[in-house]
Amino acid sequence: MGFHGMSGRALVTAALATMLTAGAGTASAQSQRAVAVEGVAGWAGFVDDATIHHSLLGGSVRVPLGGRLSVGPEIVYARGPGSDRDLFVLGSLWIDLVPETPEAPIVPYVVMGGGYMRHSDRFFSGTFASGEGSFTAGGGARVPLSDRVYVGGDVRIGWELHLRAAGHVGVRLGAR
Secondary structure, three states, X not given: OOHHHOOHHHHHHHHHHHHHHHHHOOHHHOOOOOOEEEEEEEEEEEOOOOXXXXXXXXXXXXXXXXXXXXXXXXXXXXXXXXXXXXXXXEEEEEEEOOXXXXXXXXXXXXXXXXXXXXXXXXXXXXXXXXXXXXXXEEEEEEEEOOOOEEEXXXXXXXXXXXXXXXXXXXXXXXXX
């Protein structure tokens, strides 16, 4: 059994419900938030005997659920040394810690995602590929450049065990 007699599934459900409730805020007093598409580039260091450095390229779609919550898919391709390649396909949740306003345009956030990671590497005897469940969690900030375009960055830790630092450019698709 998990935390104080709760099963793992019940604990995760309770944690998600708490986060959704805490971050929601009142949507009626805020303008409609738009769906955003983000391009991501960065670095990841995978833990091994020595850090294995990878470059990252990817994208995500953030769909607002309320005043400070967004969910959406993320796809990130990581290119390591030689033929070392990783692909992450995640469903992610972003929680804005403050609302974006003209007086305080910088929006810090926390992000967590779960999904699938596929690793492949070529050896003398052929290509090895494997897949497993994956997650990332961390935090960052977004800064608007205009009413539709923003830049930002975040740092995350994830499984397969790695540290990730990435920047992103986002474009809001609808009215704000």
